[in-house]
Amino acid sequence: MQTGAQQLNTGAAALAANTRKAATGAAQLAAGARDLQGGVTTLADGNIKIKNALGDINAQLPAQKDLNTLNTGGKSLAINSARLATGAATLASGAADLQGGTGDLRSGALKLRNGLTELRDRVPTDTEELGGDPTGLAQSVTVQTRATADVPNNGSAFAPYFIALALWVGATLTTFIFPFLLIPDSGRTATQSARVLRKLTHPLAIVIGQALIVVTGVHLMNVPFLNPAQVVLTAVAGSVTFMTVILALNLLFGPAGRVLALILLIVQLAASGGSYPIELSSPFFRLIHTVIPVTDVINALRSAMFGAYEGQYWTFMGRMGVVAAVALAAALLSRRRWVYTPDSNFRSPIITDVG
Numbered sequence: 001m002q003t004g005a006q007q008l009n010t011g012a013a014a015l016a017a018n019t020r021k022a023a024t025g026a027a028q029l030a031a032g033a034r035d036l037q038g039g040v041t042t043l044a045d046g047n048i049k050i051k052n053a054l055g056d057i058n059a060q061l062p063a064q065k066d067l068n069t070l071n072t073g074g075k076s077l078a079i080n081s082a083r084l085a086t087g088a089a090t091l092a093s094g095a096a097d098l099q100g101g102t103g104d105l106r107s108g109a110l111k112l113r114n115g116l117t118e119l120r121d122r123v124p125t126d127t128e129e130l131g132g133d134p135t136g137l138a139q140s141v142t143v144q145t146r147a148t149a150d151v152p153n154n155g156s157a158f159a160p161y162f163i164a165l166a167l168w169v170g171a172t173l174t175t176f177i178f179p180f181l182l183i184p185d186s187g188r189t190a191t192q193s194a195r196v197l198r199k200l201t202h203p204l205a206i207v208i209g210q211a212l213i214v215v216t217g218v219h220l221m222n223v224p225f226l227n228p229a230q231v232v233l234t235a236v237a238g239s240v241t242f243m244t245v246i247l248a249l250n251l252l253f254g255p256a257g258r259v260l261a262l263i264l265l266i267v268q269l270a271a272s273g274g275s276y277p278i279e280l281s282s283p284f285f286r287l288i289h290t291v292i293p294v295t296d297v298i299n300a301l302r303s304a305m306f307g308a309y310e311g312q313y314w315t316f317m318g319r320m321g322v323v324a325a326v327a328l329a330a331a332l333l334s335r336r337r338w339v340y341t342p343d344s345n346f347r348s349p350i351i352t353d354v355g
Contacts (some may be wrong), residue, residue: 156223160301161274163214164238164294168265170210171242174203175258180250181339184346195338196331200247207243211235223305230304230313237317238297241324245293248327251334260283268294293323 137247153158180199187195215235226233247263271278271285272294278286289295300316302308309316 011170020293078177082234088151124153149302149306151218151306152224155221156305158275159218160298160305161221161272163218163235163301164264165269165272165299166214167207167211167235167239167297168268169244170214170237171203171207171246171262172258172265174206174243175246175250175261178203180247180348181254181337183338184343186338186343192332192335194250196328199242203243203247204240207239208236210221211239225305225306226307231301234297234300234304234317236298237291237320240295241297241327244324244327244331248334251331251337254337264292271295272298275297290319293320296320296323 056177119351122144178199183190183195187198190198212232212235215271219225219228246257246261249260251257253260267285269275270281271292272289273281273289274294278289296316299309300313300320303311303313303316
């Protein structure tokens with residue numbers, strides 16, 4: 001009990017000491033609470049002031065409509081600034097060109113001034129009056145006449161035109177003599193080129209002979225030939241070209257090709273420019289003037305007979321060659337108009353019932 005009493009006494013003393021510390025801590029806690037309350041009050045006052053300041057700031061900010069307008073205006077300003085930069089560059093380039101043109105203008109003005117000065121210095125101060133009368137002045141002038149591609153008479157001038165037409169008519173008449181579309185049964189296995197050449201052989205011999213006869217007859221009528229070899233060559237080439245065109249028409253259109261050849265003859269009478277200048281014809285005839293074969297034959301004959309067209313002879317001959325080549329190609333491509341007959345019934349060359 002004594003020991004317990006001592007321990008109790010010791011505990012009571014510790015409790016008293018700790019009670020004093022607790023009282024001291026409670027006093028400190030009360031003072032801290034009072035400081036905390038003062039700080040909270042200060043914080044509340046500060047929040048109220050911040051709220052009032054934010055309200056003032058918000059009241060002074062622009063409205064949303066104004067902000068949208070400002071945004072749109074900023075975009076427009078950016079776009080127009082780019083355009084302004086481009087315009088400034090263009091203006092700078094134009095200013096440079098203007099500066100160069102100003103230099104050229106200044107140089108030209110100086111040349112003009114120098115030229116006017118030189119002209120002023122060279123103009124005589126005294127002018128001499130012309131003497132004599134108009135009659136004497138006219139008699140003092142000597143007229144020099146220069147003839148180009150001289151043709152002695154009107155008949156000679158029309159000779160190329162009628163030669164070309166005669167060659168075309170002769171080639172057309174062969175369609176009434178030779179069966180262009182008739183092939184014997186033995187020729188069924190022949191190639192297209194062999195058939196076309198077979199149909200061209202006899203007519204070509206005839207039209208070439210016709211060309212030589214026509215040229216000889218024209219020469220016997222005293223029509224001048226400046227270059228006889230070219231006249232003969234033109235007539236032969238024209239006959240071959242005409243014959244090839246007419247054969248192609250027959251192989252492409254059958255018996256109607258003969259009619260087309262006659263129609264083409266009539267059209268070429270007006271479109272070839274042989275009887276009167278093509279400039280006096282209708283627009284249609286002027287359009288086809290340079291593509292029909294009779295035109296090139298007439299022009300080539302004029303060049304060979306009279307020296308016309310200043311050396312364009314081979315141009316006309318080349319165009320004739322192109323027409324002949326195109327017609328031959330068309331004839332080689334035509335395979336549907338052939339008429340076959342037994343070999344015993346084929347009597348070449350003169351058959352008029354077929355073709």
